[in-house]
Amino acid sequence: MSTTERPRILVVGGGYVGLYAAKRIMKKMRYGEATVTVVDPRSYMTYQPFLPEVAAGSISPRHVVVPLRRVLPKAEVLTGRVTNIDQDRKVAVVTPLVGEAYELPFDYLVIALGAISRTFPIPGLAEQGIGMKGVEEGIGLRNHVLEQLDKAESTTDEDVRRKALTFVFVGGGFAGAETIGEVEDMARDAAKYYTSIKREDMRFILVDAADKILPEVGPKLGTWGKEHLESRGIEIYLNTSxxxxxxxxxxxxxxxxxxxxxxxxxAGVKPNPVLARYGLPLGPRGHVDAEPTLQVKGTDYIWTAGDNAQVPDLAARKAGVENAWCPPNAQHALRQAKVLGDNVISGMRGFPQTEYSHSNKGAVAGLGLHKGVAMIVMGGMKIKLKGRLAWYMHRGYHGMAMPTWNRKIRVFADWTLGMFLKREVVSLGALETPREEFYEAAKPAPAPAVAAPAEKAKAS
Structure with missing residues (x-):
């Protein structure tokens, strides 16, 4: 970490909003005008809409993450967590991955922590559950599912086999429906290489407390998505938990x-709970309360956007929807980050702030290879697509939304190779315990047992 006489713009979080806001600030900023510092526990940003395809093996895990230091070469990137903020002194407490916590002064602050999985106190959930918020979880789910097929193939115990081939997904929104669609597709392909496992031996279950799945694409497409998944043998239980x-x-x-x-x-997301320690005004669900300019209410030097922010949806309100808030999706996060970056520069130079307003352009979802749903808004009209064409829309939109041309090209290359080569069905579960085999080889051999005197006498 460097010390500087220049004003410091502290960006808390290196996710979609943090990365794009920092890029925008660096682009608009004059040379030497300020120091941009980004703090995040990970040194990379994850493009979460692609995690289901990572779990299915359609995209290499390395290609859905963007290294912060490479994309922000002129910024200061610190790997750690901001555990507290003193607004009176304008000081943040940074806890690095190793070593003691320290104070970091700032002049302008951007809160971009994103969201975490929303969980409930359900017995066994912490021990058994697998989330889908990080690339590590996507890789882990893929390896885990393929390991279950290996277990089922190698056992003669019918109960063990049945338990290994039963897959339960809780949550029927984008993340849940896309993940079960992609994983079922992968498992169906993988079963071709096992002599004793067929798709009919597997059981996929999707559970949601709501009365429909895929609410983001509307009731008709949501119903089609449900019927499509059921036609593939996936059991769907609604209005249950x-x-x-x-x-x-x-x-x-x-x-x-x-x-x-x-x-x-x-089953949904919630704002990062550490926000409660920052002394910021929070909405009823824990989001940072923001003005349409993305400034935190009651401040003129703090901005926020993305999943951890409660931002008024001006476009929806102009259309007559009262108390509308921007939904937590990549569409808003990308556009909010650009407005936020411009407003930070304007605030630093004493210029007026710009309000954020963006009308919904629709939603797209992939349900496995060549399968998807899409609702596109063009000129006030809603165009509804399903099947292969919707899947192309899904890949096209998210492929272009992927940060940096480096990653765009790599993702499209993965898809292109997938058109000609068969899907990989290799489980690399040992990645989770990479030192285990070496440890077994290197650990000291146990000392030989020493016979007791009485046993020695008998032996003689």
Whole structure:
């Protein structure tokens, strides 16, 4: 970390908003005008809409992450967490990955922490659940599912086999529906290489407390998506929730009980709870309360955007929707980050702020290879697509939204190779414990047992 006489713009969080806001600030800033510091526990940004395709092996995990230091070469990137903020002194407490916490002064502040998985106190969830918020979880889910097929192929115990081949997904929004669609597709392909496993031996279950899935694309496409997944043998239970999952024994509110080694939790997100320690005004659900200019209410030197922010949706309000807020999606995050970056520069130079307003352009979702739904808004008209054409729209939109041309090209290259080469079905579960084999080889051999005197006498 460097010390500087220049004003410091502190960006808390290196996700979609943090990365793009910092890029925008660096682009608009005059040479030497300020120091931009980005603090995040990870040294990379993850493009979360591609995590289902990572879990299915359609995209290499390295290609959906963007290294912060490479994209922000002139910024100061610190790997750690901002655990506290003193607004009176304009000082943040940074806790690095190793070593003691220290204070970091700032002049302007950007809160871009994003969101974490929304969970409930369900017995067994912490021990059994697999989230889908990070690339590590996407890789882990892929390896885990393929390992279950390996277990089922190699065992003669029918109960062990049934538990290994049962996959439960909780949450029917974009993350849940896309993930179960992609993983089922991968498992169906992988089963071709196993002599004793067929798709009919597997059981995929999707559970949601709401009365529909994929609410983001509207009721008609959501219904089509549900029927499509069911046509592939996926069981969908709506208006229900999970009571417990201790030791993989899943109990649902509707009375269904199954044993499963795989429980994927995608039941929504919530703002990062550390926001409560920053002394910022929060909305009823824990989001930072923001003005239409993306300034935090009651301040003129703090901005926020993205999943951790409660930003008025001016476009929806002009259309007559009262108390509308911007939904937490990549569409808003990208555009908010650019306005936020411009407003930070304007605030630093004493110029007026710009209000954020963006009308919804629709939503796209992939449900596996060549399958998807899309709702596109053009000229006030809603165009609804399903099947292969919607899948192309999904890939096209998110492929172009992927940060940096380096990553765009790599993602499109993965897709192009996938058109000609078969899907990889290799499990690399040992990645989670890479030193285990070496440890077994290198650990000291146990000392030989010494016989007792009485046993020696008998032996003689």
């Amino acid at each position: 999970m009571d417990s999952c201790v030791d993989g024994h899943v109990v649902l509110k509707n009375g269904l009980e199954v044993d499963s080694n795989t429980l994927v939790w995608t």
